[in-house]
Amino acid sequence: xxxxxxxxxxxxxxxxxxxxxxxxxxxxxxxxxxxxxxxxxxxxxxxxxxxxxxxxxxxxxxxxxxxxxxxxxxxxxxxxxxxxxxxxxxxxxxxxxxxxxxxxxxxxxxxxxxxxxxxxxxxxxxxxxxxxxxxxxxxxxxxxxxxxxxxxxxxxxxxxxxxxxxxxxxxxxxxxxxxxxxxxxxxxxxxxxxxxxxxxxxxxxxxxxxxxxxxxxxxxxxxxxxxxxxxxxxxxxxxxxxxxxxxxxxxxxxxxxxxxxxxxxxxxxxxxxxxxxxxxxxxxxxxxxxxxxxxxxxxxxxxxxxxxxxxxxxxxxxxxxxxxxxxxxxxxxxxxxxxxxxxx
Amino acid sequence: xxxxxxxxxxxxxxxxxxxxxxxxxxxxxxxxxxxxxxxxxxxxxxxxxxxxxxxxxxxxxxxxxxxxxxxxxxxxxxxxxxxxxxxxxxxxxxxxxxxxxxxxxxxxxxxxxxxxxxxxxxxxxxxxxxxxxxxxxxxxxxxxxxxxxxxxxxxxxxxxxxxxxxxxxxxxxxxxxxxxxxxxxxxxxxxxxxxxxxxxxxxxxxxxxxxxxxxxxxxxxxxxxxxxxxxxxxxxxxxxxxxxxxxxxxxxxxxxxxxxxxxxxxxxxxxxxxxxxxxxxxxxxxxxxxxxxxxxxxxxxxxxxxxxxxxxxxxxxxxxxxxxxxxxxxxxxxxxxxxxxxxx
DNA sequence: GGCCAAATTCAAAGCGCTTTGGATTTTCTT
DNA sequence: AAGAAAATCCAAAGCGCTTTGAATTTGGCC
Numbered sequence: 001x002x003x004x005x006x007x008x009x010x011x012x013x014x015x016x017x018x019x020x021x022x023x024x025x026x027x028x029x030x031x032x033x034x035x036x037x038x039x040x041x042x043x044x045x046x047x048x049x050x051x052x053x054x055x056x057x058x059x060x061x062x063x064x065x066x067x068x069x070x071x072x073x074x075x076x077x078x079x080x081x082x083x084x085x086x087x088x089x090x091x092x093x094x095x096x097x098x099x100x101x102x103x104x105x106x107x108x109x110x111x112x113x114x115x116x117x118x119x120x121x122x123x124x125x126x127x128x129x130x131x132x133x134x135x136x137x138x139x140x141x142x143x144x145x146x147x148x149x150x151x152x153x154x155x156x157x158x159x160x161x162x163x164x165x166x167x168x169x170x171x172x173x174x175x176x177x178x179x180x181x182x183x184x185x186x187x188x189x190x191x192x193x194x195x196x197x198x199x200x201x202x203x204x205x206x207x208x209x210x211x212x213x214x215x216x217x218x219x220x221x222x223x224x225x226x227x228x229x230x231x232x233x234x235x236x237x238x239x240x241x242x243x244x245x246x247x248x249x250x251x252x253x254x255x256x257x258x259x260x261x262x263x264x265x266x267x268x269x270x271x272x273x274x275x276x277x278x279x280x281x282x283x284x285x286x287x288x289x290x291x292x293x294x295x296x297x298x299x300x301x302x303x304x305x306x307x308x309x310x311x312x313x314x315x316x317x318x319x320x321x322x323x324x325x326x327x328x329x330x331x332x333x334x335x336x337x338x339x340x341x342x343x344x
Numbered sequence: 345x346x347x348x349x350x351x352x353x354x355x356x357x358x359x360x361x362x363x364x365x366x367x368x369x370x371x372x373x374x375x376x377x378x379x380x381x382x383x384x385x386x387x388x389x390x391x392x393x394x395x396x397x398x399x400x401x402x403x404x405x406x407x408x409x410x411x412x413x414x415x416x417x418x419x420x421x422x423x424x425x426x427x428x429x430x431x432x433x434x435x436x437x438x439x440x441x442x443x444x445x446x447x448x449x450x451x452x453x454x455x456x457x458x459x460x461x462x463x464x465x466x467x468x469x470x471x472x473x474x475x476x477x478x479x480x481x482x483x484x485x486x487x488x489x490x491x492x493x494x495x496x497x498x499x500x501x502x503x504x505x506x507x508x509x510x511x512x513x514x515x516x517x518x519x520x521x522x523x524x525x526x527x528x529x530x531x532x533x534x535x536x537x538x539x540x541x542x543x544x545x546x547x548x549x550x551x552x553x554x555x556x557x558x559x560x561x562x563x564x565x566x567x568x569x570x571x572x573x574x575x576x577x578x579x580x581x582x583x584x585x586x587x588x589x590x591x592x593x594x595x596x597x598x599x600x601x602x603x604x605x606x607x608x609x610x611x612x613x614x615x616x617x618x619x620x621x622x623x624x625x626x627x628x629x630x631x632x633x634x635x636x637x638x639x640x641x642x643x644x645x646x647x648x649x650x651x652x653x654x655x656x657x658x659x660x661x662x663x664x665x666x667x668x669x670x671x672x673x674x675x676x677x678x679x680x681x682x683x684x685x686x687x688x
Numbered sequence: 689g690g691c692c693a694a695a696t697t698c699a700a701a702g703c704g705c706t707t708t709g710g711a712t713t714t715t716c717t718t
Numbered sequence: 719a720a721g722a723a724a725a726t727c728c729a730a731a732g733c734g735c736t737t738t739g740a741a742t743t744t745g746g747c748c
Contacts, residue, residue, distance in 0.1 A: 002703095004705095012728090013727065013728045013729075014704090014706090015706085015727070015730095016728070018707085026725070026727080027725095031727085046704080047705070048459075049397040049704080049705090050704035050705040050706090050733090052393035052396075052705090052733095053391070053703085054704075054733055055706065058392075058393065060438060067426045074422075075419050075422065077422065078419065078422030078425070081422070081425075082443060085441045086443050092459070094439065095439050095440070097425070097429045098433050115389060115436070223624075224625065224626055225627065228630075228632070253568065256601075257600075257604070260605065261604065281419060281565075281567040281569075282567065283569065288572070346734055347734060347736095348734075357698045357699075358734090358735080358736090359697070359698055359699080359700095359738095362737085363736090370695070370696065370697085372695080390735070391733085391734050392735095394733070394734035394736090395734080396703095397703050397733085397734080398734075398736040399735080400703075
């Protein structure tokens with residue numbers, strides 16, 4: 001069943017049927033009703049390829065998935081993708097997922113746009129002065145950034161969470177609990193979100209006359225094993241930190257393991273706050289000692305970005321171009337007052 | 345730059361250029377060379393939408409992603425997807441990722457096919473007598489199954505790993521090490537791979553005169569927390585198992601945590617073998633006690649399936665329609681001889 | 689040189705949809 | 719009730735590619 005057949009069935013022209021379907025105003029209400037009904041009865045579905053050809057829209061959004069042989073596939077990415085998918089499927093949009101070595105993202109992204117296969121680009125894993133921003137601005141392809149760059153004007157569409165604020169809040173809470181020795185297990189140091197989190201933590205500490213020494217900062221991919229190694233290293237320091245900030249519950253997983261292994265009690269000997277992306281497979285309340293977290297749903301972010309991307313392509317309502325989401329600080333058992341007099 | 349312009353530039357007809365590009369035999373070698381060169385110089389790229397419309401091929405493969413609000417987004421799925429993507433991008437193929445509640449997969453799958461947006465379907469999370477198999481066979485859409493059903497003839501294209509064999513091997517090794525009390529932390533009980541793994545384990549045990557009692561079998565989503573809960577439950581039994589089989593390193597993560605928390609030593613008091621999908625974020629050799637595993641790369645499976653799917657669509661070489669991959673048993677430190685005389 | 693087959697090349701007809709530029713009909717004005 | 723403005727609807731022209739059916743060249747052979 002195609003448009004032609006459908007229009008013949010209705011005794012209308014293809015033009016009118018097409019317009020009725022696409023919500024154009026110049027079609028009689030009654031006519032539109034008939035068309036819609038016929039669609040329901042016949043199960044007609046427009047051919048997407050023909051639509052794409054006729055409109056010049058690809059009907060798909062492109063994303064670069066940082067992954068390569070031997071390189072991690074990020075859990076966080078999967079969760080975000082689920083959100084994107086939720087929304088995209090509602091509008092019959094496709095994805096073009098272009099795997100790329102993390103270091104080639106800019107080039108891959110350019111190729112993806114040049115392929116003409118996508119009419120919008122989703123950008124993530126932002127770096128300082130990320131070259132992809134000026135590149136995409138110079139092209140006409142719409143895009144939305146998940147996160148923000150650092151060091152360049154943020155005059156582009158983005159959705160980010162308040163990373164600085166989140167880690168400021170977390171660090172302040174721990175400082176108020178009397179902790180004096182902090183450590184941060186963070187994401188890769190070239191990524192903007194990690195920089196902001198560090199900044200937020202440092203700011204809160206500074207307000208309490210505290211610092212975050214270099215040896216108490218660990219940057220790495222956000223995996224369990226990295227969390228473990230980071231924590232092990234911290235515990236070997238002369239004055240091990242009693243307050244840990246952690247950029248992901250995945251990192252926290254490893255960190256907690258190291259803490260247990262060292263025979264320390266989480267929430268007593270040592271406190272930890274992790275950022276929680278609301279990964280359904282790893283819930284902070286299910287840790288052996290439930291984790292205090294700063295929370296913001298990655299999946300919700302994915303949904304929202306898809307919404308904006310698609311609205312932009314289809315010229316639907318105009319959505320805000322820049323959004324900064326606050327995070328929730330949720331206190332559970334992994335945070336407690338600083339242990340008393342430290343054994344010098 | 346489109347075909348028309350390109351052909352004018354070359355003083356050829358669109359027909360000839362198109363044929364030259366698509367490898368048809370009836371075009372002069374010299375002409376083809378000229379065409380290819382012009383393509384290189386002009387950077388011409390065929391419009392995919394037009395190709396799709398003309399050929400009737402969608403140029404994309406569809407997959408149903410089991411995920412819904414509150415439902416897990418499976419790490420394993422992400423890793424597999426990375427493999428699919430690796431391969432798909434080489435052939436300029438898209439994905440249509442259709443999120444679906446796990447219980448609606450069949451319906452979602454049917455809709456996906458009916459949408460005409462995909463020219464092949466990838467199927468996973470097979471169940472016993474899975475209804476999607478007959479459904480897809482009745483439609484003409486090509487598909488490849490990751491895994492196999494149970495209870496119906498396997499006369500469809502699939503790629504599976506030898507789950508039975510993997511868990512047979514693992515269980516046998518532990519039995520040979522003198523273990524007498526086994527437990528299995530498995531995937532969801534309605535999924536075929538989990539059934540096969542259980543069967544493999546039971547078979548090996550039977551050969552040693554051993555059994556796997558019901559209370560020593562735990563079926564659940566493969567998350568860290570489930571692994572933890574399973575292990576905790578096992579440790580509370582009157583005669584706790586000393587040999588654990590685990591369907592994923594993610595489950596093992598939680599299980600190991602529970603073991604440590606109980607003050608037991610992995611590889612001494614208790615032995616554990618996990619199936620390793622080669623998730624880059626969770627490597628068995630990096631566990632505090634490196635894990636003995638049965639190994640098979642999920643990403644490689646993704647690549648291979650994409651290869652077969654695409655070859656099928658494009659009528660390239662004929663690839664085998666059924667593949668069963670053996671797994672590697674890799675012994676590390678988490679397995680050791682059964683502890684001596686158990687304290688009764 | 690003439691004739692047939694093989695090798696090349698081409699013109700044109702779609703694929704199924706959107707959209708432009710008019711027609712045609714209906715509804716207001718005055 | 720006539721003329722103008724709205725409201726509806728339509729025919730036809732693409733969008734850029736593939737593919738059919740035919741035309742044109744070239745090559746081989748007697």
